[in-house]
Amino acid sequence: LYAFSVHNFSVGVLGGSGYAGRELCALIERHPALSLSFATAQSQRGESIRVGGRSVTFVAPGDADLASASLVFSALPHGHSLPWVERARSAGAKVVDLSSDLRPGRGPLAGTAAGDVPYGLPEFHRDAIAGASVVANPGCYATAVLLALVPLASRGLIAPGATVSVSAASGVTGAGHTPRPDLLFAEVESDFRAYAVGNCHRHLPEMRATLAFAGADCDLLFTPHLLPVARGILATITVPLTAPLADPVALFADAYAGEPFVEVADTPPSLREVTRRNVARLFATAVEGMRQPTLLVQAAIDNLVKGAAGQAVQNANLMLGLDEAMGLPT
Numbered sequence: 399l400y401a402f403s404v405h406n407f408s409v410g411v412l413g414g415s416g417y418a419g420r421e422l423c424a425l426i427e428r429h430p431a432l433s434l435s436f437a438t439a440q441s442q443r444g445e446s447i448r449v450g451g452r453s454v455t456f457v458a459p460g461d462a463d464l465a466s467a468s469l470v471f472s473a474l475p476h477g478h479s480l481p482w483v484e485r486a487r488s489a490g491a492k493v494v495d496l497s498s499d500l501r502p503g504r505g506p507l508a509g510t511a512a513g514d515v516p517y518g519l520p521e522f523h524r525d526a527i528a529g530a531s532v533v534a535n536p537g538c539y540a541t542a543v544l545l546a547l548v549p550l551a552s553r554g555l556i557a558p559g560a561t562v563s564v565s566a567a568s569g570v571t572g573a574g575h576t577p578r579p580d581l582l583f584a585e586v587e588s589d590f591r592a593y594a595v596g597n598c599h600r601h602l603p604e605m606r607a608t609l610a611f612a613g614a615d616c617d618l619l620f621t622p623h624l625l626p627v628a629r630g631i632l633a634t635i636t637v638p639l640t641a642p643l644a645d646p647v648a649l650f651a652d653a654y655a656g657e658p659f660v661e662v663a664d665t666p667p668s669l670r671e672v673t674r675r676n677v678a679r680l681f682a683t684a685v686e687g688m689r690q691p692t693l694l695v696q697a698a699i700d701n702l703v704k705g706a707a708g709q710a711v712q713n714a715n716l717m718l719g720l721d722e723a724m725g726l727p728t
């Protein structure tokens with residue numbers, strides 16, 4: 399008779415009724431070593447949803463038994479998350495914070511990419527995350543952009559003083575589930591538009607800080623767009639280089655060799671290739687007809703999985719001493 403057991407950790411989700419929170423509840427439900435001890439909601443407290451085969455009833459944050467959880471995911475809106483991170487820590491739980499409250503480039507951690515609270519990009523900060531009690535899960539756009547740019551920055555390949563231009567589009571779940579007239583189906587369907595133009599997006603500080611930490615001295619020009627699909631991000635990035643690159647795909651394949659959640663493709667990625675998977679799919683090619691050697695890099699992710707809940711579970715696995723890939727869809 400063979401028997402084996404996987405240590406089971408109770409985890410809680412603050413903001414479990416939101417888009418990122420529901421994705422977390424679903425991932426936890428099918429994770430072999432995690433079990434959901436509570437999920438909170440604000441306006442939807444008392445309501446129930448089906449997750450996997452069971453019913454989950456949302457409790458108010460104040461009624462959540464924080465001490466029952468080994469680890470708490472906070473999927474609360476930015477600005478509301480930090481006090482709950484502190485409460486969960488006081489109750490003895492580790493925390494993965496999906497909001498921007500603790501990410502680098504802001505507040506006391508400005509200018510660092512992995513200060514006291516590691517920035518939860520496991521591909522770059524794996525050891526710090528494994529030893530941390532709080533991790534700042536990256537923004538969805540930032541995940542796509544940084545997985546595309548950090549290998550170039552850390553190899554000194556981005557031309558000093560250059561402008562790296564990012565044109566990115568996200569599905570509408572990126573905006574959260576609070577109703578907004580400009581996100582109604584009739585407003586977004588068959589349309590395509592930019593927002594937060596002129597470098598006004600909230601993810602710029604963490605992107606700038608992480609790139610500077612990796613050694614880049616460049617400007618970022620970041621233009622996000624709203625894509626009329628439910629989920630997915632595609633970022634198209636142009637990078638002025640210090641010197642031409644003979645084989646850009648090989649460079650990325652080498653940088654991410656052995657990484658379970660980064661795919662390097664030799665054709666431009668599409669959203670269909672990444673949705674509902676905890677992967678970033680990257681592609682790179684030299685750009686013809688430019689005075690300066692220029693690289694085009696594309697990154698595709700599911701904003702709710704590798705861009706939010708999946709990456710949060712990847713971080714939680716590391717923090718709990720579990721296999722990093724456990725329970726994650728590839």
Ligand SMILES: NC(=O)c1ccc[n+]([C@@H]2O[C@H](COP(=O)([O-])OP(=O)(O)OC[C@H]3O[C@@H](n4cnc5c(N)ncnc54)[C@H](OP(=O)(O)O)[C@@H]3O)[C@@H](O)[C@H]2O)c1
Pocket residue numbers: 412413414415416417418419438439440441442443459472473474475476478496497498536537538571572573574575576701702705706
């Ligand atoms: N959506 C994405 O693609 C994505 C990606 C990466 C990171 N994130 C981050 O993850 C967090 C959640 O994003 P989301 O898109 O899932 O947002 P969302 O759909 O608007 O969900 C927000 C959640 O927080 C609850 N909530 C709202 N205000 C609250 C308050 N004052 N106190 C306590 N709970 C409150 C909501 O409950 P009720 O609905 O019941 O009011 C809901 O459960 C944000 O910080 C966001 O920046 C999101």
